[in-house]
Amino acid sequence: MKKLLILFLLISSFAQAQYSVKGNIHPPKKYTWVLLYKVEGARQLFVKNTQIKQEVKQVDGKNITIGTFEFELPADTKTGSYRITYDLQQNGFVDFLFNKENVELSFNPGDVEGTTVFSTSKENQLYKRFLNDIALAQYQVDSLQVAYLKNPSTNSENAYNNALSNVRKVQSSYTKNAQGTLAYHFIKATDRYNSPTIAKSSQEYLDGVISHFFDKIDFSNSQLYNSSFLIDRIADYVFYMNYSNNAEKQQQLYKKAVDVAIGKVTDITFKADVIEFLTSQFSALKNVDLVDYLLANHFNKLPKDKQNLEFKKRIEEAMAIAIGRIAPDFSWTENGKEMSLSQLKGGQSYLLIFYSTECGHCLREIPQIYDFMKDKTKTKVIAFAMETSDTAWKNYIKNLSGWHHPLGLGKWENKIARTYQVNSTPTYFVLGMDKKIIANPEKIEDLKVILGSLN
Incomplete structure (x- = not known):
């Protein structure tokens, strides 16, 4: 009897230690499956998949159809950043943090970023609140900076200082309150640079943002590494922060940007992933010059055991017929x-x-x-x-x-x-x-x- 009781307690303990990830999609459209991945560096590691069930629920007196899904995760599931993919063709996905707690979320696939709500999960609720609050505070700073550049005035400068003070207050408050959470690493790394005084020209503003873009990002942080955070920031820096209307100047900016971004990466495996990511992006853009530059100046300088030769072959084959290339001879x-x-x-x-x-x-x-x-x-x-x-x-x-x-x-x-x-x-x-x-x-x-x- 005692043995049966101990066995029952062990089974009950194991069952309670499992975690669940539940989701609601509205409208569900044609989606039938969702796949769960763990994000590690620039890679996605498949965890499991499950079907989306169609359910009719009453909301405000109306019957609506929603898609529901659920994943059961064992007790030893690694903490970190995970991705739910619901549309492989259009790259439709939603990311979340897992830190040994149940997660329940809902979203509209037409606007994932704007509609995702976490009804369960303190980690994700905290991070979502932070992103909303810091975005609103930062918007005030940016709006005042733009207004000043259009029409310089002392009033704009004073308002800018007050708005900047509010951004710092929001950032500091969340950073302090998030201590000990998984979200803390992402909140801390999101601390964006703002000029201590309002910039007097567009170039001064851009130079400040670009030169300080990576200041608060620790590329050796394992939590950031095992998420999409670093790749997303690198993509923002390379493709959006460095822009010119002049084609030749744009190529120069791209080369400088990839050098800076890749130079920030300390882990050699992740560095190889970043190089492949950027090379793939420029290959998709048919930018022959940048693909050649990345292969010659970064990929080929990786240690031999980190060079994915199959990847290089695919890229070279894809770029063989790109505009600007000498047509393959026959x-x-x-x-x-x-x-x-x-x-x-x-x-x-x-x-x-x-x-x-x-x-x-x-x-x-x-x-x-x-x-x-x-x-x-x-x-x-x-x-x-x-x-x-x-x-x-x-x-x-x-x-x-x-x-x-x-x-x-x-x-x-x-x-x-x-x-x-x-x-x-x-x-x-x-x-x-x-x-x-x-x-x-x-x-x-x-x-x-x-x-x-x-x-």
Whole structure:
């Protein structure tokens, strides 16, 4: 009997030590699953997933449909920052802190930041209140600074000083009251720099914010590291704090910003993650110069065991056909003669078309382009045919005299087509005299505009 009682107590203790994360989504739209991740550095570690249940509840006398979900977490779940992802395609997610307590939240997926409410969880309630209060106080400071720059006055200066005093008061109060909590680390690191006196010019204001942007952020803090906080701040600094209308100046600002941000990171694993993150962002922007800069000046200088060579290969492949790159070379036989793209001469520009005689869109557009190009003598055309056999192709090109006609057997698996990342046909590349890619238009109308400007 005594053994059974001890066993019962152990089971009861274990059951009580579990934690739950509950959520309500309104409106639930088409969402059916949510995934739970633990955020560590720039990475997300999958924890578990669960289905979203549709429930009808009465609110203010009206029946509304909400989506509900729940995760059960074991007693030994690590504290830190977690992410609930409800929309993988649109990157829809909501972050929260877990510190050995139940968490219950609700949000509208159309405005997660503005609508998320934590009905359970002292940690998240505290941090949410802080973010709301400090944002309101900071808004007053920023508004007065903007007003002064538009119309300098002593009244604005005095009001600025009072508003600045309030920001410091809010920051100090929350920092003090949050001692011993997980939220404390994030509250402390959110302490933003404000000029002690109102800035007399826009440049003075920006210089102050940029030069002091990372002052209160401890990059060695494990709680900040194991969250999205540091990555978000780095992204803000690189992409939003450093801006110029001049394209050349903007590139210089980007390079200086990534140097500063990466230089702040002390953990070598996290540094590698940050470099990959920034490289991916600039790759998505098709910014060849910055991708090359990051790879040469930061990625390649990482210790060999921290260099993700698969990542580097994917980036280099993605950027191989970016505007500004020399088009990847390839060769073919034409009238018994070996030809290659890099050695082609006679054109002030070149049009490279990937098409197939099995493609209905191609059969409509290729004749249009051929007619359009008859008087465009400055541009030479290379029509790369992606085919499963050469039978139809041999007859088709008889009506396209004057063009170069490489044949790529294997169609979608053709090596050249894959190098150029051709996922649909026709695909167009416009090259300069030096074979640099200057345009990659999707529509034939846009292609005609570009070719018309070159001829």
